[in-house]
Amino acid sequence: MSTTRRVPRARPETLAKRTEILRAATATFGSKGYNRGPLTEIADQVGMTHAGILHHFGSKDQLLVEVLKFRDRTDVEGLQDQRMPDGMDRFRHLVRTAFANESRHGIVQAYAVLSAESVTEGHPGRAYFEERYRTLRQDLRDAFEDVCAERGITVPATVDRAAASILAVMDGLQVQWLLARDDVELAEASAFAIEALVSAVLDPRPSPLDPA
């Protein structure tokens, strides 16, 4: 189980091959999940045997972890100045991401499948997703604080719930979209929900659920 195998020193073509493997693994884990995504299928895509994959990554568990870290790396590279926008721009960035995701079916599916799968017993991706959500929630709380400061209003207690809810609605819409792409407008719905949730924090109103 996940022998700590050191990563061999990098030769340029080797590095390229590794990246190729990570991409192939993303595709396979995306379409079949981690459990049903065999190493042989990944190996076939890059023209090698499954033993070759293990040579590079040591174990399948380790490969998954590298796949997830790889995603984060390339995500940040996509940004101009290598860092997340803050304040209200952070929320605008989320909406842009939702739009971009509509043409990244494979990656969306990989994340949707793997994040849910990670809550199962002894899943190798669990720690990654725990950390990821923790960080993202904090991120959004910070953004809310910035916005509140700008407007000179005190930070409401609802920011915690709103931060979690914004991430949740994006993830949940992805699952529905993957199941029925014709019925669900991923980006439009995400935008609508994010606007609603941000509004509810900055300018709260009485609950429509309370009896009239």
Next chain:
Amino acid sequence: MSTTRRVPRARPETLAKRTEILRAATATFGSKGYNRGPLTEIADQVGMTHAGILHHFGSKDQLLVEVLKFRDRTDVEGLQDQRMPDGMDRFRHLVRTAFANESRHGIVQAYAVLSAESVTEGHPGRAYFEERYRTLRQDLRDAFEDVCAERGITVPATVDRAAASILAVMDGLQVQWLLARDDVELAEASAFAIEALVSAVLDPRPSPLDPA
């Protein structure tokens, strides 16, 4: 793969045993997912061998389908008058469900894991979840229409997005809650988000994301 085996005629104790199996299967599929949830583990819980399970359900695929249908059946039984509330009560019911879910960790996990797993290639639960979300979205659209009618306002175009978003946020919060129960208030956050989304439909406001 899923031989169409008919369900044998029902004797009372047999029916009870079947129910027991369905409960055990929910637990196992919940904690390990469908793919990594072996029949033997389910069989152990009810004191029988895995072949016994197959005698009752024909195949593992079929068992999963029965598990999912079973959930729906018992869900409806929980309601007093056997039918879903409508209008604004429908949304209140969702919030109540979210509160109830906080003490139903196993079932929540089963649904979270299985719904995401179902988007993978050739998953036996796929048709079920497609149908389920389609029905639920329609359900919520209907509820919105009722509420709009009551208030004498025309039904806004946003109901589609809001219906999907409400389901999405509930599902997404469940995943985060399963990963970090101490950091995420499942019920409170669900209530907050649902209120925000219903408000946004019934009484829209300018987007806070638009440049000031």
Next chain:
DNA sequence: AACAACTTACTGACAGTGTAGTAACGTGCG
């Protein structure tokens, strides 16, 4: 420049395990 010593990147074969499904057989109840 040439050669030895070493490292990296694999392959092919195989062990080991987990697991779904089948077939044949028992056993007790209506």
Next chain:
DNA sequence: CGCACGTTACTACACTGTCAGTAAGTTGTT
């Protein structure tokens, strides 16, 4: 009896990980 409910025993297979060996490259030495 005859059927439903099981068990035991077995087949078949998918998959991960190990291992020995090979070819190709890299480094150091003279």
